[in-house]
Amino acid sequence: MSDEKQPSTGAPRPTGKRQLSGAATTSTDSYTDKRVVRVEDKKEDSFGGSVGSFPGEVVSELKKVVWPTGKEMVQYVLVTFAFLIVLTALVWGVDALTGLGVEAILAP
Template sequence: MADKLKFALAVLLLAAGLAGYYLLSGQAMIFRVLCVLAGVAACAAVGWFTEPGRRLGAFGGEAITEAKKVVWPTRKETTQTTLVVFAFVVVMALFLWLVDAVVGKLIAAILGWQQ
């Protein structure tokens, strides 16, 4: 029940930040944006102390840990892979252009159109 109240409070804080943006329409844009950012920060701070917020924080920490375990490709590997992909795209484009031209000529011949 406490988490539901905290979540409701977080939503109200976010709504208050957004409402402040519109209520301060006569003020400078920086104050309006700061009001929204303050609402988002307050919402995140309250949300952090809910059970879903703690789970989200744990998930983020685990994601960072897993990202550190990744073996990233070297510059040479990245360049070679990019060139292979580029070459494949060029070959495929030429192949599809050729197929399109042949099918177009066949259809024109069947229907008796002149090109």
Template sequence: MTNPNGQTPAQPTGKRQLRGASPVSSSTYEEKRAPAKQEAKAEENYGGGAAQFPGEVAAEMKKVIWPTGRQMVNYTLIVFAFLILVTVLMWGTDVLAAKLIGWVLIP
């Protein structure tokens, strides 16, 4: 395959060549790693202790979008329907396994 200039393009050997990035040297590696170390230290300073916990919980609970009564009824009916379906499947598997074992073991 040739480009509009009639030359065959060089094939990239990896992702760095596709993006035009330069090879990594030890000095550039350390420069790139330095911000990650600072971010890790910032993450270690989270939380305010046990005294602030109840206030933080209350603040987070205010952010929750609570379902309406109609949505709760729908969700409850869906859960019950699923439980009935799983119960019927398990019961059917149990009955089938009992009949199969009885047919194999009892002459």
């Protein structure tokens, strides 16, 4: 039964890979159109820079920073303190319950 071929009702199936027959699967024109040409920058080739240029770079980077307003800073501080209070209460509660459990186990 396995030697007999089943009649196919669908489209013909491919018989092999195109690379084996020598036919290209992609055209070289589309490949060269899509290829990205990299431009080498000699400035990036050198590692680091001079010590004298560092402060100027720091100032230029600090100018790019978006600093929070006073109102935003107050909000951030309040959220941070609220988080610390909740976390401190949680740690205190776990410590207190653990202490009571240890005393109950070790007490005669």
